[in-house]
Amino acid sequence: MNLKELSKNLGLSQTTVSRALNGYPEVSAATRHRVERAAKEFNYHPSTRAKGLATGRALAIGHVIPVSTQHEMVNPVFGDFIAGAGETYARNGFEMILSIVDDQNEEQIYRSLKSRRAVDGVIVHGPRIDDSRIALLNDLGLPFAVHGQVTHCDLPYTFLDVNNHEAFEQATDYLFDLGHRRIALVNGLENMDFAHRRRRGYEASLRSHGIPIDTALMCSNEMTEIIGYEAAYKQLALPNPPTAYLCASLISALGVRRAIEDHGLTMGKDVSVITHDDVLSYLQNGGDTPIFTATRSSVRTAGRRLAEVLLNTIQHTMQPPQRVILECEFVVGQSTGPAPRKD
Amino acid sequence: MNLKELSKNLGLSQTTVSRALNGYPEVSAATRHRVERAAKEFNYHPSTRAKGLATGRALAIGHVIPVSTQHEMVNPVFGDFIAGAGETYARNGFEMILSIVDDQNEEQIYRSLKSRRAVDGVIVHGPRIDDSRIALLNDLGLPFAVHGQVTHCDLPYTFLDVNNHEAFEQATDYLFDLGHRRIALVNGLENMDFAHRRRRGYEASLRSHGIPIDTALMCSNEMTEIIGYEAAYKQLALPNPPTAYLCASLISALGVRRAIEDHGLTMGKDVSVITHDDVLSYLQNGGDTPIFTATRSSVRTAGRRLAEVLLNTIQHTMQPPQRVILECEFVVGQSTGPAPRKD
DNA sequence: AATGCTTCCCAAAGCGCTTTGGATTTGTTT
DNA sequence: AAACAAATCCAAAGCGCTTTGGGAAGCATT
Numbered sequence A, B: 001m002n003l004k005e006l007s008k009n010l011g012l013s014q015t016t017v018s019r020a021l022n023g024y025p026e027v028s029a030a031t032r033h034r035v036e037r038a039a040k041e042f043n044y045h046p047s048t049r050a051k052g053l054a055t056g057r058a059l060a061i062g063h064v065i066p067v068s069t070q071h072e073m074v075n076p077v078f079g080d081f082i083a084g085a086g087e088t089y090a091r092n093g094f095e096m097i098l099s100i101v102d103d104q105n106e107e108q109i110y111r112s113l114k115s116r117r118a119v120d121g122v123i124v125h126g127p128r129i130d131d132s133r134i135a136l137l138n139d140l141g142l143p144f145a146v147h148g149q150v151t152h153c154d155l156p157y158t159f160l161d162v163n164n165h166e167a168f169e170q171a172t173d174y175l176f177d178l179g180h181r182r183i184a185l186v187n188g189l190e191n192m193d194f195a196h197r198r199r200r201g202y203e204a205s206l207r208s209h210g211i212p213i214d215t216a217l218m219c220s221n222e223m224t225e226i227i228g229y230e231a232a233y234k235q236l237a238l239p240n241p242p243t244a245y246l247c248a249s250l251i252s253a254l255g256v257r258r259a260i261e262d263h264g265l266t267m268g269k270d271v272s273v274i275t276h277d278d279v280l281s282y283l284q285n286g287g288d289t290p291i292f293t294a295t296r297s298s299v300r301t302a303g304r305r306l307a308e309v310l311l312n313t314i315q316h317t318m319q320p321p322q323r324v325i326l327e328c329e330f331v332v333g334q335s336t337g338p339a340p341r342k343d
Numbered sequence C: 001a002a003t004g005c006t007t008c009c010c011a012a013a014g015c016g017c018t019t020t021g022g023a024t025t026t027g028t029t030t
Numbered sequence D: 001a002a003a004c005a006a007a008t009c010c011a012a013a014g015c016g017c018t019t020t021g022g023g024a025a026g027c028a029t030t
Helices: A003-010 A015-023 A028-040 A048-055 A078-092 A108-114 A131-141 A166-177 A195-210 A224-238 A250-262 A300-317 B003-010 B014-021 B029-041 B048-055 B078-092 B106-115 B133-140 B164-177 B193-208 B225-236 B252-264 B300-317
Strands: A060-067 A093-101 A121-124 A144-147 A159-162 A183-187 A218-220 A244-247 A272-277 A293-296 A324-325 A330-333 B061-069 B094-104 B121-124 B143-148 B159-162 B181-186 B218-220 B245-246 B272-277 B295-296 B321-328 B330-332
Touching: A003 A028, A015 A028, A028 B029, A028 B300, A048 B048, A060 A078, A060 A108, A060 A300, A060 B078, A078 A093, A078 A300, A078 B061, A078 B078, A078 B094, A093 A108, A093 B078, A108 A131, A121 A218, A121 A300, A144 A300, A159 A300, A159 B094, A166 A183, A166 A244, A166 A272, A166 A293, A166 A324, A166 A330, A183 A195, A183 A250, A195 A218, A195 B164, A218 B133, A224 A250, A224 B029, A244 A250, A250 A272, A250 B252, A300 A324, B003 B014, B003 B029, B029 B218, B061 B078, B061 B300, B078 B094, B078 B300, B094 B106, B106 B133, B121 B300, B143 B300, B159 B300, B164 B181, B164 B193, B164 B245, B164 B272, B164 B295, B164 B330, B181 B193, B181 B225, B181 B252, B193 B218, B245 B252, B245 B295, B252 B272, B300 B321
Parallel strands: A060 A093, A060 A121, A121 A144, A144 A159, A159 A324, A183 A218, A183 A244, A244 A272, A272 A293, B061 B094, B061 B121, B121 B143, B143 B159, B159 B321, B181 B218, B181 B245, B245 B272, B272 B295
Antiparallel strands: A093 B094, A293 A330, B295 B330
């Protein structure tokens, strides 16, 4: 069923039917009603492609997912973020188009999306420090919104980010207040902006308490269970091992916990752990009493909100870049306790 | 830059330029070369929408991701599957469009995708037992391919599945051969087809060895760490606890391991664990020596292959439904050992 | 020179929608 | 009753591409 057939069926012109369906005022209420009923009856939906061609709008948002060629990693938060964004798109009649691309060909993809007019805007995932994509997208004139921020980028741009610095500073403060002085950081890859900020927050806290920064207690890598395990296992074997951990992800934290237990120690008693918790649907941090003390911020909510922000900037072009910063909720769980007395 | 401008620039008609770019033979080699160079120079890409309108093909595949309203769960394998499928699409000039939808409105979405001619075909995710989507898509005449199978569906359809029955039967056999007689199953939701098949494989093995099926040792739920933990913790407190576990997911297995350790037991010695391993990028099962004994099958590869199968059936319509079944690799890790002697 | 083949190219229609610029009808005002 | 405004509706152009149905030029064949 297309517009032509529908309008023939109704004995109206395509113009009138189109207008009736799109809420233009030049149509009488009675006609509009009749048209709407018929559209429902015949399950008529306008062709996105034709509509896009005619209006010049794609009614679609692109998500470019970089998959690092070295690690073949798909960021685990991605699924939940997309789910959140998808809700927003569905509500607004937009489609989400996804491009998986190795980080070599990223620029290529953005150019192609632009010149094919395939999308009205894009969401930038996984921003890195000094990320070149901001400048590129600005040049291309393709509206975009970043999930995260870009350190060293002085161009204005629209983004939504968690307050990573604040969260990790606060978490480190909390551990300090419990008496911990040897606090380790199991971070994500620090060329990623979020990981960089978290380290800075951690360091800021240490500095403010006069604790020297010990690089032996810091690691930066992919956030997998194995890597968390290996990093913590080694550190706990040090002559002067950490008594507390700060993890960038619940998955890393699971590895850290395993390392703690493999050393015959007890989490929450011998070694404390705080992790960032993205509230992934398949990795809940316990029920009412969280297992891990955590800095919590739902990545799904982030997806929903950032998509809203992007649609907004697309609709009302000419407004200044939006900047949304979400504060983490600090939840106390069973994984932290007073630092053990030295014997 | 559009076709009109490009052809004006070259002093050729749109027809010729279009044909040159699309590999039709009616163009001299010299002209084709000239056109291709110009296209590259001006970074010309045909508008997907216009192309789609003209050809009647969308050059896009839809992925409908059901998000259960009760659990708000996004299947964790989804990210990796999509990454695999995306590789295939990129290679073939297709786009992937994603719809997130709560399971109430699923049918609606398929109808809409069809009537808007937004996609050339869809991938069906998370098939359930007796899933009504097969019949629906057949009715709609929308080409599709299923990631998994549908028990109780006698319509022919294209799918790719892991041999779940075989894998779990084999895993149970393996545990039996190690002397285990109390073998527990921590399964996914058994209205999902894959989980149903796994249970049947497990039961088939038990039956063939004359072991009675004990429902106290079986549970079926979302595959999260917490749920795995809780199920195993309870079962291990039984008067006659299991000595071995079969898990539907590495994430559940992490929970089971924690439960084992919280009971003061050692995995691989006191209690054995075998899990299915989807080879998710952020949840590797160890390096050279796997932590968990596992039935392994990469969901990313599955995504890549299923997308290929779907594109194939779309190109060569009129060929019978394709059925691909992948056998799991059985890898022995550190989590299994001989059943402990009864005292 | 007329005929028939290729080879190479083009004008124009059409895909399904929106939107411009009227046309027609109806209602209101004097 | 004439004149004008408002309310409804419509024909046709246009979005950027593909594809049909030729047409012109070049060459070899009669």
